[in-house]
Structures are given as structure tokens and as C-alpha cells.
Amino acid sequence: MNLLPFGKLPAHRARTFVPSTADLGDWPQTAPLFDQLEARAARCQTAAELERWLFDWSELSAALDEEASRRYIAMTCHTDSAEAEKAYLHFVENIDPQLKPRQFALEKIYVAHPFREQLPPARFQVFDRDVKNHVELFRPENVALETEEAKLCQQYQKVTGSLTVNFRGEEKTLVQMGRYLEEPDRALRQETWELVTRRRLQEKDKLEDIFDQLIELRQRVARHAGFKNYRDYAFRRLGRFDYTPEDCTRFHDAVAREVMPAVREIQAARRHQLGLDKLHPGHLRPWDLAVDPQSRPPLKPFGAVDEMVSRTQKIFDRLDPGLAGGFRQMQDLRLLDLDNRKGKAPGGYQQTLSESRVPFIFMNAIGQQRDVETILHEAGHAFHALAANDEDLYAYRSAPIEFCEVASMSMELLGNEFLEEFYSAPQANRARRTHLEGIIGFFPWMATVDAFQHWIYTHPGHGRAERAAAWLELMDRFGGDVDWSGYETARGHLWHRQLHIFLHPFYYVEYGIAQLGALQVWANSKRDKAKALADYKQSLALGGSRPLPELFAAAGCPLRFDAATIKPLIQLAHDELKKL
Numbered sequence: 001m002n003l004l005p006f007g008k009l010p011a012h013r014a015r016t017f018v019p020s021t022a023d024l025g026d027w028p029q030t031a032p033l034f035d036q037l038e039a040r041a042a043r044c045q046t047a048a049e050l051e052r053w054l055f056d057w058s059e060l061s062a063a064l065d066e067e068a069s070r071r072y073i074a075m076t077c078h079t080d081s082a083e084a085e086k087a088y089l090h091f092v093e094n095i096d097p098q099l100k101p102r103q104f105a106l107e108k109i110y111v112a113h114p115f116r117e118q119l120p121p122a123r124f125q126v127f128d129r130d131v132k133n134h135v136e137l138f139r140p141e142n143v144a145l146e147t148e149e150a151k152l153c154q155q156y157q158k159v160t161g162s163l164t165v166n167f168r169g170e171e172k173t174l175v176q177m178g179r180y181l182e183e184p185d186r187a188l189r190q191e192t193w194e195l196v197t198r199r200r201l202q203e204k205d206k207l208e209d210i211f212d213q214l215i216e217l218r219q220r221v222a223r224h225a226g227f228k229n230y231r232d233y234a235f236r237r238l239g240r241f242d243y244t245p246e247d248c249t250r251f252h253d254a255v256a257r258e259v260m261p262a263v264r265e266i267q268a269a270r271r272h273q274l275g276l277d278k279l280h281p282g283h284l285r286p287w288d289l290a291v292d293p294q295s296r297p298p299l300k301p302f303g304a305v306d307e308m309v310s311r312t313q314k315i316f317d318r319l320d321p322g323l324a325g326g327f328r329q330m331q332d333l334r335l336l337d338l339d340n341r342k343g344k345a346p347g348g349y350q351q352t353l354s355e356s357r358v359p360f361i362f363m364n365a366i367g368q369q370r371d372v373e374t375i376l377h378e379a380g381h382a383f384h385a386l387a388a389n390d391e392d393l394y395a396y397r398s399a400p401i402e403f404c405e406v407a408s409m410s411m412e413l414l415g416n417e418f419l420e421e422f423y424s425a426p427q428a429n430r431a432r433r434t435h436l437e438g439i440i441g442f443f444p445w446m447a448t449v450d451a452f453q454h455w456i457y458t459h460p461g462h463g464r465a466e467r468a469a470a471w472l473e474l475m476d477r478f479g480g481d482v483d484w485s486g487y488e489t490a491r492g493h494l495w496h497r498q499l500h501i502f503l504h505p506f507y508y509v510e511y512g513i514a515q516l517g518a519l520q521v522w523a524n525s526k527r528d529k530a531k532a533l534a535d536y537k538q539s540l541a542l543g544g545s546r547p548l549p550e551l552f553a554a555a556g557c558p559l560r561f562d563a564a565t566i567k568p569l570i571q572l573a574h575d576e577l578k579k580l
């Protein structure tokens with residue numbers, strides 16, 4: 001049974017090392033390929049031979065990656081299929097754990113190889129730096145600690161994922177409760193917000209316990225690797241060679257100075273539109289932030305998913321013939337599974353099939369504006385994969401996350417120019433307004449989450465009360481004009497909801513950095529659309545072959561996050577909002 005939405009995909013390159021009949025879901029057939037690579041490395045007599053070896057290793061990595069992706073895609077498209085689940089779990093449980101040490105062994109062989117230094121430096125500089133970094137940070141004594149960390153992370157997910165409340169006689173998940181915060185009835189919003197908040201606070205001590213243990217583990221991991229604190233370790237581990245903790249602090253300062261006035265202005269307008277300024281005291285409350293300020297019904301951009309695809313195609317047709325061709329190719333190859341149906345995993349993602357070198361997009365579209373944002377976003381990632389698919393070094397066919405999100409977030413902004421394909425002019429403007437306000441509002445939350453983690457990991461031995469105080473200080477700085485009186489405990493523990501703080505430490509500022517890049521691409525397109533698009537496409541084609549500042553520069557958006565960079569971008573977003 002074929003559980004994949006797509007059929008046989010054309011090979012981008014014929015295999016030259018991995019046998020075409022090899023079953024890479026079977027470890028006994030896969031292990032000998034690693035044996036061969038290990039043995040061959042020792043026999044490489046020239047830099048050219050080592051280069052050949054790197055490309056064979058690339059071919060194997062891509063083929064294995066695609067094997068894993070296919071099983072993941074089949075599983076998420078058919079969560080009710082026992083066969084799909086078994087195939088996916090087989091890879092996760094039996095192949096992956098064998099694979100990781102074998103890949104790491106090859107990395108070590110590469111780093112120690114006598115001909116490594118003779119490889120063409122411009123070509124291999126980024127690859128070399130990343131592999132060397134990975135090998136250098138490895139400590140055998142950290143393996144057990146990381147397993148323990150993963151278990152604690154899983155506990156966090158278990159505690160937060162299973163929460164329900166009893167709402168008017170019915171048990172509801174917190175996700176289901178979210179939609180009541182969009183209800184025009186203010187008393188209903190307050191009731192549901194309080195219910196959810198109380199439920200979360202019942203888990204407060206459990207989550208603080210988990211987090212204290214996580215901090216302790218992470219500090220030990222960092223010390224083993226020779227770092228004085230976990231922040232500095234995390235920066236290296238995340239491959240942040242091109243910006244520092246001090247740059248991030250400057251970013252937070254710039255958000256406070258340049259973005260907060262715009263946030264307060266948006267909040268004041270919301271307060272006015274909701275009619276709160278006629279009340280006393282008349283402040284915005286935490287339950288007033290998600291509702292449409294004019295109490296309009298939600299936008300309905302399309303009915304059936306086919307309609308979403310054909311209208312999105314029209315947007316790309318108007319934007320750029322090259323990108324439009326890429327999206328059409330994805331339809332022809334059935335690389336889209338977008339409708340919400342029973343037996344599909346939740347959410348949306350873009351996954352590259354690394355050997356076929358084509359992207360696949362998964363979504364659960366139900367006919368709301370969010371779906372239009374998501375398809376444009378994921379299409380941006382897909383264009384990135386297509387643009388870089390002539391690169392033969394597997395590691396270079398994908399870019400660092402900071403730049404991947406420039407590809408996708410730019411596409412939201414560029415695609416939004418043609419939203420009339422989905423809406424009347426006033427409706428299109430409403431969607432644009434929500435999008436731009438969302439972008440502006442994201443920066444302060446990003447700064448809060450990031451600055452909080454900088455504080456946590458540079459204040460070893462801090463207590464829970466100090467931690468809450470540090471968070472509250474950031475909420476004062478970045479929360480704007482929202483009245484939390486009566487809910488001080490909830491405010492001091494709001495960070496419990498941000499899973500990155502628990503699961504993916506320090507991994508959040510990337511979205512802020514990328515959003516600045518995307519705003520610059522958008523600003524460029526307002527000045528010279530053809531050049532902005534040409535630069536965007538050219539930068540995507542670089543994949544991950546160049547360091548981050550070069551990728552950004554190629555896209556026409558210097559990698560800088562100071563006040564001077566942010567100011568004109570927020571001004572532009574602000575001016576656009578005025579026009580809408």
C-alpha cells in the first residue's frame with residue numbers, strides 16, 4: 001500500500017555510491033555503507049579523493065534523510081494506519097540510534113583527516129566550520145545528561161499537553177478554549193481566560209521543579225564542555241558564529257526603544273475600538289487581546305482546499321514566473337497534502353525530500369486567514385529547497401534557521417500584496433492589518449523570552465522568587481499597556497506557556513532576526529520589486545553554502561539588529577497600517 005500522497009519522484013542525480021536496490025530502512029543493509037566510507041577515508045591519497053568521499057557521504061546522508069522523511073510524511077498523513085506507524089517507529093527506534101554514532105564517527109574521521117586542510121577553502125569553509133564545531137563540543141560524559149534532559153522535557157510536555165478544564169459541564173482542552181478568547185462577549189472571554197489561567201497555575205510548582213532540574217543539568221553540560229555558563233555553550237552549540245549575546249542584548253534594547261511605541265499605539269487603538277476607553281478604569285485586560293476589535297466575524301478566504309491552491313497559484317503567477325513554476329511543479333508531482341481530514345496529524349510543516357531534492361508541504365486547512373498565511377509561509381520554505389537543489393553537498397542544501405525563516409516570512413509579506421485573489425479590497429486590507437500588527441507585536445514577546453533566558457543562565461543559583469521578579473521586570477518593559485491587576489501570580493509565571501524555554505533553550509531570537517530580514521526584503525520590494533525578488537531568489541539558491549551574513553547580504557538585508565536597522569522597518573509597517 002502506498003501511503004504517500006505523491007508517486008515515484010524523478011531522481012535529481014543518479015546514485016553513484018549507494019546501491020539503487022538498498023533498503024535504507026534495514027540496518028544490516030545500511031551499516032556496510034558506513035563501513036565502506038570509514039575504510040575508504042583512510043585510503044584517500046589526495047584532496048580530490050577526500051572531496052569525492054565527502055560527496056559519497058552526502059549521497060548516503062541524503063538518501064537516509066529521505067527515507068526518514070517519507071516515513072514521517074506517511075505517518076502524519078495517516079495517523080490511523082498501523083502500517084505507517086510501524087514503519088515510522090521502526091526508523092526512529094532501530095535505525096536512528098545506530099545512525100547517529102556512525103555519522104559522528106565519520107565527522108571525527110573528517111576533522112582528523114590529513115587532506116582536510118587542502119580542500120578548496122572557499123568551497124568547504126562553512127561545512128568544515130560546522131563539522132569541527134560539532135566534534136569539538138562533544139563530551140562522552142554529556143550523553144547521559146542529555147538523555148536525562150530529554151526525559152525532563154518530555155515531562156513538561158506531558159504536564160502541559162494533558163491539561164483540560166470543565167467549561168459549562170464539558171471537558172475541554174486548553175487549545176479548544178483558545179477560540180473563546182475571540183468571542184465578542186467580554187464577560188465570556190474573562191470567564192474562559194480565568195478558567196484556563198487557574199488551571200495552568202495548578203501545575204506551577206511541578207513546572208518550576210522541572211525547570212530547576214533542567215537548569216542544573218544544562219549548567220553541568222556546559223561546564224563539561226569547558227564553558228563558564230550555559231548561555232555561552234548554547235551559542236556555540238547552535239552554531240552562532242556571526243552574532244553574540246551582546247548583539248542580542250542590543251536587539252532587546254532596540255525593540256524597547258523602537259517597537260514599543262508602535263505596540264502601545266496599536267493597543268490604544270484596540271482599547272478605543274473595543275469601547276473600553278468609555279469605561280472606568282477602562283484598560284485593556286489580558287482577555288481583550290485576541291478578539292477582533294470591531295467584533296467582525298472571521299474572514300473566509302476560500303471554501304475547498306483546491307480553491308486555496310489555485311488562488312495561491314495566482315498570487316505566485318503575479319509575483320514571479322520562476323516561483324510560480326515551482327509551485328505548479330509541486331502540484332504536478334502531488335507534493336501538497338493540505339486539507340484537514342480525519343486521520344491526519346495536526347499542524348503544518350514543509351519537509352524536503354533530500355535525495356529527490358523536492359519539497360513537500362503538509363497542512364490542515366479549514367478555510368481561515370491563518371491558512372493563507374501558512375501556505376505562503378511554507379511555500380517560501382519550499383522555494384528555498386527548490387532553489388538550492390543543484391547543490392551536491394547535502395549539508396549545503398539547507399540554510400541555518402535564521403535565514404530559512406527569511407525565505408518563508410518574506411513570502412508572507414510579498415504574497416500579501418496580492419491578497420485580493422482571496423478577498424474584496426477591504427477584507428484584504430483587514431488581513432494585511434492583522435498580519436502587520438502580528439509582526440510588530442511579536443518583537444516584544446521575542447525580546448522577553450530571549451532576555452529572560454539570558455538572565456536565567458547567567459544567574460546561577462538563583463531562587464524561584466528572583467526568577468519571577470526577573471520575568472516581571474521584562475513584562476514591565478515589553479508588555480505594553482495591559483492591566484494585570486488581580487492576576488499578579490499568573491503574570492509572573494506566564495513563561496511556563498512558552499515551550500521553547502523548557503525544550504529548546506535560546507532557540508527563539510532566530511525568529512526575530514529572520515523577521516527583520518523579511519521586513520527588509522519587503523521594504524526593498526517597495527523600492528524596486530524586480531531587484532528585490534532577484535536578490536531574494538539568488539540568496540535562496542545559496543542554500544547553506546555561505547556564512548549567515550553573506551546569505552543575508554545576498555538577499556539585500558544586512559544581518560544587523562540594532563536600533564538603526566529596526567527604526568525604518570517599524571516606521572514602514574506603521575505607515576502601511578495607517579494606509580490600510
Ligand SMILES: [Zn+2]
Pocket residue numbers: 377381404405408
Ligand atoms: Zn517556518
